[in-house]
Amino acid sequence: MEGMSKPFTFGVELEMMVALVRDEVEGQRKPNPSETRIVVFPSTNEPEDLSNNTRKSKQQFPALFYANRVHAEFRRIIDEAGFPVASSGSDISAWAVVGDTSLRHPAVRDPDIDLEGYDWIGIEVKTPALPFTPESLQAVRDVCSLIKTHFKVLTNATTGLHVHIGHGNFGFHVNDVAKIMAFIYLFAPQLSTLHPHHRWSHTYGGCIRSTSNFSTEFQQMYGKRPSALMTIAKILTTTKRSERQLRYKLADIVHTTFNGKNGNYNFNGIKDVGLKAERPTIEFRQHDGTMDSEQIVQWVQLLVGTLKYIENEDYSAYVRFLSTIADQDKWEKTGDGKDGEREAEKGPTLADDEFTIINLLHYIGLSEQAAYFNDKV
Structure with a gap:
């Protein structure tokens, strides 16, 4: 052996599609009344929130306009479970939630794909830079479980799993x-x-x-x-x-x-x-x-x-x-x-x-x- 490696660190980027109900469409309800996961996302106080839009007819707003609401709910759930949440997507010291317009559902145009009555929006959940330890791996497991418990999500051909590996700030020789x-x-x-x-x-x-x-x-x-x-x-x-x-x-x-x-x-x-x-x-x-x-x-x-x-x-x-x-x-x-x-x-x-x-x-x-x-x- 040449020598021993420096301690490893890692970060994971989870891409997924999230189901939502567009509440601005008059008369629209949950496609599945028994669904207990969050699919109706409450408005936020952010300036870009849909509730602040003055357009008279809101029926044509795509799911993308709900991004800030979806991100806010993901951050809330992760934060309330005791995990640090980042204020921006570039902060690698805490869990971050960001949008990704390259993600879509269905992955290809196909009228036969069942959307289950929902609109879908792509998001990315990013871990902090974590030490490679059993505790860090368990944190990844726990947050995945949180997301699947509280939100209706899926992955498809447009989504990926990206993993960063390094040695903290030391880099590779x-x-x-x-x-x-x-x-x-x-x-x-x-x-x-x-x-x-x-x-x-x-x-x-x-x-x-x-x-x-x-x-x-x-x-x-x-x-x-x-x-x-x-x-x-x-x-x-x-x-x-x-x-x-x-x-x-x-x-x-x-x-x-x-x-x-x-x-x-x-x-x-x-x-x-x-x-x-x-x-x-x-x-x-x-x-x-x-x-x-x-x-x-x-x-x-x-x-x-x-x-x-x-x-x-x-x-x-x-x-x-x-x-x-x-x-x-x-x-x-x-x-x-x-x-x-x-x-x-x-x-x-x-x-x-x-x-x-x-x-x-x-x-x-x-x-x-x-x-x-x-x-x-």
């Missing part, structure tokens, strides 16, 4: 940044098997192997993706005169569309020295939306356990392991509808056959997560 990026690039196909196909690559979460800057530029020049071995070699051998320059260069290799925010893995928080970053973290964005607290906790434990392995493993042994696997990696599924044809021609992928995500989890010492996710692949 630059040598570990390269090791982490190489690991994620190499094992992206294995990690993708834990998620539904619509999360493999999408508008707000591009696949690192197809949309990262290095891959995109390589495809433009040679008409195909670079091999996994070629890419991890580039990551691990990149050098610059200063640590700051090296961080930026590494981020430039793996960033999606020259930004990084909309990749399945967001490295924006660690491309600088970390101390100056608002969140010196790696953001894992691929997981689909869920309010299953046990699945959320297991996913957080998987991510922290993976990063702990990467940081602690002897460098020479680590590079040998990555090189051995990369040499066997010949092709990966893309979810474009042609994977069946490729498999018939080339045989099963490494991620589906000889070295699956379950094999990987066992190898890096995460047997509990291997057992939990075994029937979910």
Whole structure:
């Protein structure tokens, strides 16, 4: 082992759709009179509240106009349960509730989808930056339970679960940044098997192997993706005169569309020295939306356990392991509808056959997560 990791911290962003009844529509009542959860949201004293709107006919107001009411009720419930509540979405010291206009229900236009008589609005509940402890994981469980008890919520194809992992304000050592990026690039196909196909690559979460800057530029020049071995070699051998320059260069290799925010893995928080970053973290964005607290906790434990392995493993042994696997990696599924044809021609992928995500989890010492996710692949 190289050494011991610094204590980990984490943060979770829960995206969901919330059911509501628009009380300004004359005669509208709860679609289900026996519903005990909050679906009628009371007005607030905020200037933007719908009650202060002077428009005569209010029947056409979309659910978005109820955002401040929904946010206020979520904050009230979380606060009354004893959890600190943030006054703004950028405050990472307390639980925050914010809107997200990218979320919608139904996820696609389909007249056959049953809306149950409700309007729906997308929101995001964000944990504080938490120490990675059993108590913090229990807090996540407790707030998920609170939300499901008090509100009618659902997740769909537009919602995601985003997890930030870091070391508090210390950030990641630059040598570990390269090791982490190489690991994620190499094992992206294995990690993708834990998620539904619509999360493999999408508008707000591009696949690192197809949309990262290095891959995109390589495809433009040679008409195909670079091999996994070629890419991890580039990551691990990149050098610059200063640590700051090296961080930026590494981020430039793996960033999606020259930004990084909309990749399945967001490295924006660690491309600088970390101390100056608002969140010196790696953001894992691929997981689909869920309010299953046990699945959320297991996913957080998987991510922290993976990063702990990467940081602690002897460098020479680590590079040998990555090189051995990369040499066997010949092709990966893309979810474009042609994977069946490729498999018939080339045989099963490494991620589906000889070295699956379950094999990987066992190898890096995460047997509990291997057992939990075994029937979910």
